[in-house]
Amino acid sequence: MESFHNLPEMKRDAVLNAAFSCFARSGYKKTSMADIAEKAGISKASLFHYFGSKQDLYLYLFDFSVNAVNLAVAEGMGEQSDDFFVRIQQAMHIKVTVLSRYAGMTDFLAARYTEDAPELRDLLERHNEGGTRDALREFFIGIDLSKFKPEVPVAMAINAVIWISEGYVRAGPAHVDADKVTQEISQYLEMLRRAFYKEEFLP
Amino acid sequence: MESFHNLPEMKRDAVLNAAFSCFARSGYKKTSMADIAEKAGISKASLFHYFGSKQDLYLYLFDFSVNAVNLAVAEGMGEQSDDFFVRIQQAMHIKVTVLSRYAGMTDFLAARYTEDAPELRDLLERHNEGGTRDALREFFIGIDLSKFKPEVPVAMAINAVIWISEGYVRAGPAHVDADKVTQEISQYLEMLRRAFYKEEFLP
DNA sequence: ACACCCATTGACCGAATCGGTCAATGGGTG
DNA sequence: CACCCATTGACCGATTCGGTCAATGGGTGT
16 A cells, blocks of 8 residues: 555556546446556556555545545635635535546545445445535535525525536536636636626626 | 337336446446346346347347437427527426436436447447437527527526536436426526526516 | 146356456666 | 565456256136
């Protein structure tokens, strides 16, 4: 495991991204170590040399992802605004920043909810109890919902904004520059803000 | 193959849906006939009795899906309106109707673009040449774009509407009643219409 | 009651692939 | 030159793969 950390950064990211995308697309059981090794451009034996076993690799990826997301959230979420749109733009910026380096990581984390391999049950359930809480519910506390026009259904508007943000990220294969992508998303959010907010809250 | 058509309708749909979801989630190569048989509640030998081989099963599913979609489109798309929102609502109604019976079919059809199994290349490429054309481009001919407010970017608004529709379908596990789902989607579309259209085009 | 039919399936086949191991290799370092 | 250690092709037993087949059993006509 320490041998993996001594790898040059580029090679390390290649291995991580190969593993992320394979596990995310095919799940734990259907992903073979040969698949990951081939996509990463290394030998299968090296994979076992780095991580010991398939299960240990998955566990490492999981911890790595949780830490990376927590770190990105900690340094990306500045002063908590009461404005829905600035807060969701912060969240999308974090997601895009993480995704620009580890393209398959969020899909990997999302896919853990559909994992049914018994060898992972303990680890995943343990993390569900302690860490995750209800992130979505927590995201919306302190938001000033009175900025929305009275005639727009707030719950639907919120769903709309979330689905558009996700739709953009999903559709966008041009993940070259995280800042540029963030800027383009903000254009969509600005359009929605104009459509949903009372005029007194628009610049 | 004729033995499969003589099956009772419920059992037939169970087999089709099992195969759709397995192929859509795991791809052609990673999906085993045992997976499909188990999810369908029949024996693996029966699967081979019906379809002969794994490849023949995939081919049958593909033809079946293309025919089903074409049929649904033919009978679901009434007089072509020049209004963007009524047209997209027609399209979503078709999609939801198909999905209510064959939950995994659209994902199965979408997944064919990422299939790299050499045994399927011929079939998939052949269908790409002849049938598909640019469905999205064709969808938008004759649409009256002047109904949009001058300050809203039309291209972005269109993407927004599409992503919201897809997001709703993806998020909604309550696929019990197709008409109810269609009605809920129309509420979202109505909200967006109010936000994006000039007032003179609102009721 | 019997004979016939055919859908269904558990058991089985050789081949491929699985997770995992190991000895040989080769480039870097003192 | 000797040592070290990352890397890997070849290999292991076990499992799973696509596909086959004979046995079974519930229907149907007579």
